[in-house]
Amino acid sequence: MTGTTDTTRPAPLAGVKIIEISAFVAAPLGSMTLAQLGADVIRIDPLGGNIDATRWPITEEGTSIYWASLNKGKRSITLDLKSEEGQAIATELIAEAGTLITNLPARGWLSYDNLVAHRPDLVMLRLSGTHDGKPAVDYTVNAASGFPTITGSDEKPVNHALPAWDVIAGMYIANGILAAELERRSSGTGQEINLALADAMLATVGNLGYIAEIQTNGSTRGPLGNGLYGAYGQSFTTSDGREVMVAVISNRHWRSLGTATGLTDKLAMIGDLLDVDLGTEGGRFEAREAIDAVLRPWFAAHTAAESTAALAEAGVLQGEFQTFEELVRDDPQCSSANPLFSEIEQPGIGRVLAPRVPLTFHGSPAAPASPAPSLGENTDAVLAEVLGRTADDLTTLRERGILSD
Structure with missing residues (x-):
């Protein structure tokens, strides 16, 4: 049952x-x-x-x-x-x-x-x-x-x-x-x-495709920090010095990111400026640095709690970085x-x-x-x-x- x-x-x-x-x-x-x-x-x-x-x-x-x-x-x-x-x-x-x-x-x-x-x-x-x-x-x-x-x-x-x-x-x-x-x-x-x-x-x-990638394309990706290969993802510093991770896997997540931050119009402009299709994962990956630049001021103006609450409400995949101590002490999932x-x-x-x-x-x-x-x-x-x-x-x-x- x-x-x-x-x-x-x-x-x-x-x-x-x-x-x-x-x-x-x-x-x-x-x-x-x-x-x-x-x-x-x-x-x-x-x-x-x-x-x-x-x-x-x-x-x-x-x-x-x-x-x-x-x-x-x-x-x-x-x-x-x-x-x-x-x-x-x-x-x-x-x-x-x-x-x-x-x-x-x-x-x-x-x-x-x-x-x-x-x-x-x-x-x-x-x-x-x-x-x-x-x-x-x-x-x-x-x-x-x-x-x-x-x-x-x-x-x-x-x-x-x-x-x-x-x-x-x-x-x-x-x-x-x-x-x-x-x-x-x-x-x-x-x-x-x-x-x-x-x-x-x-x-x-x-x-995970790494062997076939080398055999097919001749090379693989380099280090991306907290970036997400082949799609859009990045970490951002908030006004209280915390780090928040954002991942955009689908077009719905992309639209939700614009809704949560109020930056839909500015983000849309990136596609025309760089001649990429932001309706695809590949296009968002190619435009990642420009997207980062548009989003960083928003995160810098909000606390981690404010950022994650707004993102979660809009349906954006997000998570705040935390230490093991914070995980054990503060996270209700680890309880x-x-x-x-x-x-x-x-x-x-x-x-x-x-x-x-x-x-x-x-x-x-x-x-x-x-x-x-x-x-x-x-x-x-x-x-x-x-x-x-x-x-x-x-x-x-x-x-x-x-x-x-």
Whole structure:
């Protein structure tokens, strides 16, 4: 039923169990997405945590806000993964779950050939840096993407702060696991899935037309600052020193911009002066500097609040630039007024606002955000529940150094 939510049905991935052995952003984000859709995700880390266990940002006490944010809704266990016994326990867990997400090298006990011998229908997704196995991280991949050369206002490349390729790869990971799960349910067979971070970048560059643009036209755009390529868009400084972004995608938006600012007649004159058709996106792009010049005095004479209110009322696409602090402090969309968010008590950090998965299922709702576990918090419970280890077994494992004290 449209507009209603059936809270009696389980979350979409209820009953799916996934093992994660990974670090950094893409793999943890992909598996967290699946956890937020209802899967039971068990993250296995080495004793003391993986390389990302203390990654910044951190609290004053040293707790990683980063780690907690990327592991919400999972269960955490730690094992001595350097020992054969620890590897054997991890292998048992993988075989029992039947699905593994990892970004560790494909060798030794974590090789697909080894693990599929323990679970013939294993679904295993491995993230690498490049398709031929070379190491890479988001910021090195982005440097090669071409985007830094068109970011900013001059020819100096800008490696932006958003780890876009990690985020995109995380979504590919979630989709890859779901596709293989559906295939296994119909055919009864599992498979190995490989994803390279660099390929996530290259696919996106190709899908957005940048590769074909070079091959067809021989060149691509340069840096435009906050301008919008191929259409009209620009940022403007208001009388109170704020910055407002305007985007014109359609002729209706163009007419609305003239109505909101009272500059319809002056804007129309630009077409005749420059001999361009302002009824097209291309024409407005060609005339962008003249349009900027006409609009800037209007924004300079109005506050950000006045500007955005007038633009919004007229139906213009607009947004005021804000800092993370302003987003969290002042924006009602980033608050519990938005059903995306709920407040959780995160161990080691405190009470924080946290998002659930940004999908609304009216038939099988995803749960609200839940805290990330502390490192190794669920070790005993998982080994007892999943592998049937007794209290005496756990004590023996601790005496051998396979589990942390």
